[in-house]
Amino acid sequence: MQSTSDTLDIQSIKDYLDENFKKRISLDDLAGSFYLNKYYLMKLFKDRYGMTINAYLNQAWVTWVKQQLRFTDKTVEMLAAELQIEPAYLSRLSKKVEGVSPTQFRKSWRGK
Secondary structure (H helix, E strand, O other), rough: OOOOOHHHHHHHHHHHHHHHOOOOOOOHHHHHHHOOOHHHHHHHHHHHOOOOOHHHHHHHHHHHHHHHHHOOOOOOHHHHHHHOOOHHHHHHHHHHHHHHHHHHHHHHHHHH
């Protein structure tokens, strides 16, 4: 059974990830910042949110990229640079999470 403090810690960690998803976040640094063992942190997060921390960050990246593609003229390369990842990785991640590449998503959204 999770204690209330564990629940609060996990919510705080999710809030931190939501605010800082564009930064490089290592599991060791994250666990250290919240004074938790990294394996315990991974278990608590997965139990609470039904996905790993990495899967959550990947989803946050793709959601943010989709918003940027819809509402800005930034290139995929510019967006990848903001996330500090390679454009090819961003494209693969988008295909994995959404089923389409960032370029295909933008074309379908703009009707081109």
